[in-house]
Amino acid sequence: MIAILSDIHANREALSACLDHADRAGATRFVFLGDIVGYGADPAWCLRTVMDRIAHGAVAILGNHDQAVFARGTRMNGRAAAAIDWTRAQLSPDAAGFLRTLPLEHVEGDVLFVHSDASAPEEWRYVLGAEEARRSLDASPARVTVCGHVHVPRLFGLTATDKCTAFSPAPGVPVPLPRPRRWLAVMGAVGQPRDGDPAACYGLLDPAAAELRWMRVPYDVEMAAAKIRGAGLPESLADRLFLGR
Secondary structure (H helix, E strand, C coil): CEEEECCCCCCHHHHHHHHHHHHHHCCCEEEECCCCCCCCCCHHHHHHHHHHHHHCCCEECCCHHHHHHHCCCCCCCHHHHHHHHHHHHHCCHHHHHHHHCCCCEEEECCEEEECCCCCCHHHCCCCCCHHHHHHHHHHCCCCEEEEEEEECCEEEEECCCCCEEEECCCCCCCEECCCCCCEEEEEECCCCCCCCCCCEEEEEEECCCCEEEEEEECCCHHHHHHHHHHCCCCHHHHHHHHHCC
């Protein structure tokens, strides 16, 4: 069982809750889909936690907020840029150096893991609908492509007639990914959901059964928001956690 965690965004409370949940669910592999930092108030702790998991066999890939820590030309809005400026000051040289080592994608079996659109991972394009999903699937060498970046759970699949269909998964319900069809799964966000549900979201992929579940995990939103306010980060970054927007 592979636990897939995307868009942690320096939210310690959400990451802790998801890791505990995944451990109890029997996950034996962990893949982090990028954006470990940004927006939230615990970038150093979240990075150390991911690095520790990597030391025990996990995989992590680069997200655009991670890149922005060491590549100052990365485009982002004012709130995101302010959070990254603050984040740089919180990270040790070793932590920032670790972010530089992260790859843009990772292939494991018949699954490709990437932060954004697989057709051009370095451009950080969003997979919002069937057109973008088809472009990503056409570029992917894998039967199943898994991405983050959007913060909203979604599944796209190619039918027998080569049509790209979309599906919104229900929390905790196993979704079959039957062969030989090809699929693109968009993970929700651990640290900043945007689908109207404030609970943290991560995925559990069972490669043997070819099934994927999107899990929702409540966490201490009050604490995460209080830390954002206490750090002097934009107030809206705290407020949105309660709304899942």
